[in-house]
Amino acid sequence: MSAPVLLLRRVRDRGAAEAATTGGGVPDVPGVPAVPPAAPSPSPRRKRVRRRRFYPEHRVYRARCSFLDLSEEQVLRRYRLDKAAIAALCRELGADLESLTGRSHALPVAVKVTAALAFLASGSFQAATRAAAGISQSAVSNCLAQFLEALRRRAARHIAFPAVAAGVGAAGGAGGVAGAFPGVLGLVGAMHVALRAPSRDEPAYRNAGNFHSVNAQVVCDAAGAITNVVAKFPGSCPNAAVLENSALARLLDGTRPDGAWLLGDGSYPLKPWLLTPIAAPRGPAELRYNALHHGALGALRRTLWLLPRRWRCLDRSRGGPLQYAPPKVCRIFLACCVLHNIALRRRLPLPEGPPQPDEGTPGGAPQQQNTGTPPQHGGGCSEGRAVRARVVQQVREGMV
Numbered sequence: 001m002s003a004p005v006l007l008l009r010r011v012r013d014r015g016a017a018e019a020a021t022t023g024g025g026v027p028d029v030p031g032v033p034a035v036p037p038a039a040p041s042p043s044p045r046r047k048r049v050r051r052r053r054f055y056p057e058h059r060v061y062r063a064r065c066s067f068l069d070l071s072e073e074q075v076l077r078r079y080r081l082d083k084a085a086i087a088a089l090c091r092e093l094g095a096d097l098e099s100l101t102g103r104s105h106a107l108p109v110a111v112k113v114t115a116a117l118a119f120l121a122s123g124s125f126q127a128a129t130r131a132a133a134g135i136s137q138s139a140v141s142n143c144l145a146q147f148l149e150a151l152r153r154r155a156a157r158h159i160a161f162p163a164v165a166a167g168v169g170a171a172g173g174a175g176g177v178a179g180a181f182p183g184v185l186g187l188v189g190a191m192h193v194a195l196r197a198p199s200r201d202e203p204a205y206r207n208a209g210n211f212h213s214v215n216a217q218v219v220c221d222a223a224g225a226i227t228n229v230v231a232k233f234p235g236s237c238p239n240a241a242v243l244e245n246s247a248l249a250r251l252l253d254g255t256r257p258d259g260a261w262l263l264g265d266g267s268y269p270l271k272p273w274l275l276t277p278i279a280a281p282r283g284p285a286e287l288r289y290n291a292l293h294h295g296a297l298g299a300l301r302r303t304l305w306l307l308p309r310r311w312r313c314l315d316r317s318r319g320g321p322l323q324y325a326p327p328k329v330c331r332i333f334l335a336c337c338v339l340h341n342i343a344l345r346r347r348l349p350l351p352e353g354p355p356q357p358d359e360g361t362p363g364g365a366p367q368q369q370n371t372g373t374p375p376q377h378g379g380g381c382s383e384g385r386a387v388r389a390r391v392v393q394q395v396r397e398g399m400v
Contacts, residue, residue, distance in 0.1 A: 123312030
């Protein structure tokens with residue numbers, strides 16, 4: 001007997017039982033007037049019974065696509081990583097992504113990893129990603145959440161700032177600026193990750209480019225490897241405020257390294273450990289300093305160019321803003337930075353070919369889209385000006 005027929009019979013039997021209980025009023029007695037039936041007393045709230053879901057005897061599951069069945073070119077185009085890198089990710093994240101039981105046709109770790117990578121690489125909605133993964137949209141959402149959390153726990157293995165005492169010198173060695181900047185620890189910049197208007201504190205997330213975003217700070221070296229990420233501040237927060245409230249600023253303020261600096265553009269304040277360009281250069285030495293400074297920031301421009309082109313979910317011009325709350329957008333950006341370092345370490349090219357950033361702007365061609373923050377600082381503190389003056393003097397003495 002079908003479920004609707006059983007439900008109809010239960011309703012009918014319940015009505016008959018209530019009628020028998022009330023009796024339709026007091027029965028007729030000679031000499032006693034008839035009494036109208038009493039109003040039924042309100043029944044207590046019944047417990048909410050969870051309906052049991054009926055499954056067919058033989059369930060049909062979608063055919064799942066394995067990355068091992070694809071060629072290297074197809075894997076690189078779809079997931080932005082090669083087979084070896086995906087297999088290494090599966091082994092590294094297996095402890096967090098492995099299902100505790102095999103009930104309900106549990107998803108393997110490889111399916112969860114490739115589903116998340118397909119979303120990050122394509123920038124499409126989860127409903128479009130599920131077709132390639134062979135799973136439902138809700139399963140894609142769960143896979144993405146588990147993947148982001150597992151990668152966040154292991155971010156320190158892939159993103160590590162160099163020791164302040166040792167210095168790096170690699171960033172200073174790029175572009176022939178080793179003599180001018182021998183102790184550069186990294187190149188600091190910002191990228192605005194677009195997101196939908198949040199329900200809370202909406203004005204705080206509207207940046208100078210008139211769109212909602214998260215202001216994510218990135219520090220990289222001369223090779224483009226990301227060494228520090230701060231992704232938790234709304235888009236209206238200036239670059240200088242993000243740096244001031246970061247653990248990196250507290251570290252460098254406490255150590256006061258001598259001869260070791262970060263390099264940043266004009267949106268950051270001049271500090272003893274942060275060298276910025278000279279707003280109004282005078283003489284050939286200061287012009288040469290600005291030219292060397294601009295050349296050293298080329299690795300940062302290339303990194304900010306590569307991130308949204310390798311991971312299309314960050315590209316606002318292609319897929320629009322991310323349709324998530326700010327905390328999840330921050331986790332997505334951190335995951336893209338970790339995966340960027342993995343791809344860079346394995347020297348994986350982009351399927352579309354190498355990018356060509358515009359050298360005329362401090363942040364590459366998409367400068368206004370990415371940063372959304374105009375330069376705000378000029379002179380800086382007196383100690384920072386003294387440090388920069390010594391560097392300019394070194395440039396003057398090294399000029400032919």
